[in-house]
Amino acid sequence: MNPLTLTLDGGVYTLALHAPPCNEIGTELLEALEDALDRIDPSQGAALIIRSELEAGFSAGANLRELYAAIRDGKDEAHLCRLAAWLDRIHAVMDRLDLLPLTTVAVINRVCFGGGFELALTADILIAEKTARFAFPELRLGIIPGFGGIPRLQRDVGNAVVRDLLTTGRTLNATRAQAVGLVSQVVPVGEGRRAAEALAAQQVKYDRDARTTCKAFMKPFPKEALAAEKAHFLRLFRNEAVTQGLRRFVESQDVRPYLP
Numbered sequence: 001m002n003p004l005t006l007t008l009d010g011g012v013y014t015l016a017l018h019a020p021p022c023n024e025i026g027t028e029l030l031e032a033l034e035d036a037l038d039r040i041d042p043s044q045g046a047a048l049i050i051r052s053e054l055e056a057g058f059s060a061g062a063n064l065r066e067l068y069a070a071i072r073d074g075k076d077e078a079h080l081c082r083l084a085a086w087l088d089r090i091h092a093v094m095d096r097l098d099l100l101p102l103t104t105v106a107v108i109n110r111v112c113f114g115g116g117f118e119l120a121l122t123a124d125i126l127i128a129e130k131t132a133r134f135a136f137p138e139l140r141l142g143i144i145p146g147f148g149g150i151p152r153l154q155r156d157v158g159n160a161v162v163r164d165l166l167t168t169g170r171t172l173n174a175t176r177a178q179a180v181g182l183v184s185q186v187v188p189v190g191e192g193r194r195a196a197e198a199l200a201a202q203q204v205k206y207d208r209d210a211r212t213t214c215k216a217f218m219k220p221f222p223k224e225a226l227a228a229e230k231a232h233f234l235r236l237f238r239n240e241a242v243t244q245g246l247r248r249f250v251e252s253q254d255v256r257p258y259l260p
Contacts, residue, residue: 003023004016004018004019004032004036005018012045012049012197012203013045013048016052016053017050017051021056022054022056023058024060025147026063027066029063030086030090034093046208047199047200047203047204049193050119051106051192055109055110057112058120059116059117062114064249065249070086071246075238080234080238087147087230087234091148094118097119098122101215104123105125106123106125107129107192108128108129108134109132109189110131114136117134117135118149121153122152126184127186128187129186129187129188129191136166140245141246141249142242145166148230149229155219155222
């Protein structure tokens with residue numbers, strides 16, 4: 001089963017994620033995102049909505065079981081080179097979403113953690129349902145966000161908020177997320193899709209050149225910071241603390257071990 005669907009209706013693309021249990025970003029979802037981006041034609045659409053069809057949430061983050069399997073048998077240069085190549089693919093997808101010449105809107109319901117939070121941060125506008133919760137719990141695993149989350153979060157909110165989220169790993173609810181400028185709208189449960197579709201329909205009415213110029217001018221691309229974050233992530237992955245942290249996650253009996 002494809003972990004996502006891409007549709008086009010009235011000049012609005014919708015990317016709907018449906019990879020149980022909570023849209024973890026691993027090889028399967030990565031490949032599907034790459035394919036979807038190849039099929040998006042900016043001449044045919046003015047906006048892209050990214051949302052989840054799962055009640056569990058937007059995305060619980062990276063597929064940590066897959067990451068653990070990649071290093072379980074060792075961290076020699078061959079293993080680390082494969083990890084680096086996979087991370088390059090992740091960054092390529094995130095960068096394409098970030099720079100897409102469409103207005104991108106992410107609809108966040110419930111869980112939006114780690115790599116899922118990083119995916120959301122590629123969007124131009126975030127709409128959160130009241131149940132939305134944002135978190136970067138990576139320090140618990142001995143790493144930092146590695147999919148571009150730190151530079152993109154710094155682009156959107158004050159550095160005090162960035163430091164708090166990264167160093168504590170605690171969650172930010174929808175109301176607080178709007179207060180610090182991360183989220184533009186907070187809507188009732190089940191109303192995120194409608195709000196996003198209304199916003200996207202408005203984009204269809206705008207001149208394409210004006211719309212894309214506005215996005216490029218108002219949304220700087222943090223190229224150097226993204227490269228630095230990726231390098232730090234790969235360096236930290238060599239540490240034994242990461243292996244132990246991932247092992248604890250994989251062996252956890254918690255029904256939702258991704259929760260901070």
